Amino acid sequence: MERVRVAVIGCGFYAQNHLNAWRDLAAEGAVLAAVCDVDPAKAEAAGRAFGVPAYTDAATMLDAERPDLVDIVTRQDTHRPLAALTVARGIATIVQKPFAPSWEDCVAIVEAAEAAGVWLAVHENFRYQAPIRAVRGVIDSGAIGTPSWARIAFRTGYDVFRTQPYFYDEPRFAIADVGVHVLDLARFFLGEVERISCETQRRKERVRAEDTATMMLRHESGAVSIVECSYTARRIPDPFPETILEIEGDKGSIVLTPRGKMVVTAENLFWEEAVNAPLKPWTSQPWHVSQEGAYGACRHFLDCIRRGVPAETKGADNLRTFALVDAAYRAAEEGRAVAPQRRG
Numbered sequence: 001m002e003r004v005r006v007a008v009i010g011c012g013f014y015a016q017n018h019l020n021a022w023r024d025l026a027a028e029g030a031v032l033a034a035v036c037d038v039d040p041a042k043a044e045a046a047g048r049a050f051g052v053p054a055y056t057d058a059a060t061m062l063d064a065e066r067p068d069l070v071d072i073v074t075r076q077d078t079h080r081p082l083a084a085l086t087v088a089r090g091i092a093t094i095v096q097k098p099f100a101p102s103w104e105d106c107v108a109i110v111e112a113a114e115a116a117g118v119w120l121a122v123h124e125n126f127r128y129q130a131p132i133r134a135v136r137g138v139i140d141s142g143a144i145g146t147p148s149w150a151r152i153a154f155r156t157g158y159d160v161f162r163t164q165p166y167f168y169d170e171p172r173f174a175i176a177d178v179g180v181h182v183l184d185l186a187r188f189f190l191g192e193v194e195r196i197s198c199e200t201q202r203r204k205e206r207v208r209a210e211d212t213a214t215m216m217l218r219h220e221s222g223a224v225s226i227v228e229c230s231y232t233a234r235r236i237p238d239p240f241p242e243t244i245l246e247i248e249g250d251k252g253s254i255v256l257t258p259r260g261k262m263v264v265t266a267e268n269l270f271w272e273e274a275v276n277a278p279l280k281p282w283t284s285q286p287w288h289v290s291q292e293g294a295y296g297a298c299r300h301f302l303d304c305i306r307r308g309v310p311a312e313t314k315g316a317d318n319l320r321t322f323a324l325v326d327a328a329y330r331a332a333e334e335g336r337a338v339a340p341q342r343r344g
């Protein structure tokens with residue numbers, strides 16, 4: 001496919017990054033064709049800013065614009081009904097993370113897409129960030145040997161509630177919102193997971209659910225990882241929204257510290273590298289790491305659509321990340337290690 005006409009559903013806070021990414025990707029064949037939001041003010045503002053028609057009803061937009069690809073950037077409770085609209089029309093679909101509120105919803109979306117032969121991806125973007133790709137590049141080069149241990153942490157006290165106020169009332173908070181990204185990174189670096197244990201904490205009074213989680217994973221390879229997420233970690237400088245990590249293999253290690261400093265210890269070598277995300281005209285500190293990840297994800301999806309291949313974070317792949325989220329909550333509730341569920 002030469003040119004890919006993209007329609008975006010959801011024009012809220014984070015969707016602005018997707019809209020900018022699609023506009024930036026014009027040179028690579030993306031054509032932002034239309035936007036839609038149930039809030040007319042948000043739809044019109046995005047339509048005006050990006051010079052495309054704006055709709056408040058998704059089905060009306062899909063029938064009028066007939067896009068090749070739809071990027072669903074709404075809250076998770078709307079993903080299943082919206083994906084049903086796109087899949088029924090045979091339109092390639094991207095669903096924002098978290099995939100959906102429940103395992104049943106995620107499986108239903110994946111199975112509907114598979115039955116209809118529709119390309120489906122989940123916008124799980126941390127693994128597309130520049131520092132994360134740099135770390136993966138070192139692992140793939142063999143410099144640290146086979147990774148067998150990792151600590152991967154997203155800890156912040158940054159006021160995420162200002163732009164995402166719904167966080168206060170989420171029935172599942174830190175693991176579902178950002179732990180999902182960090183769990184996906186654990187899979188990305190160390191492979192599939194055999195079992196997970198988890199302790200959750202609610203350290204901030206105003207939130208309804210957990211704001212901190214400490215997880216321990218045994219991977220199928222035998223590797224072990226500690227995965228942490230917290231929205232209640234006060235520290236200066238605050239690394240938000242960076243992920244900090246350490247990975248050890250039989251030949252060396254990789255340590256990624258704030259501001260994208262990567263330190264690699266290899267067999268006969270030791271080096272330091274700046275792997276921070278570049279700034280774009282529409283990105284700003286400190287969000288640029290996350291914004292660049294969103295751009296990287298959209299770029300990967302566009303490339304896959306044009307080549308007719310599945311995305312790295314295709315629906316079926318992301319079910320495995322979602323299963324870890326579910327298993328973490330169950331492990332915390334039941335006080336034991338839990339095996340992530342698999343599709344029957």
Ligand code: 89Y
Nearest residue numbers: 014160164177178241290
């Ligand atoms: O919701 C979170 C995410 O997915 O990435 C950053 C964020 O917006 C706040 O931590």
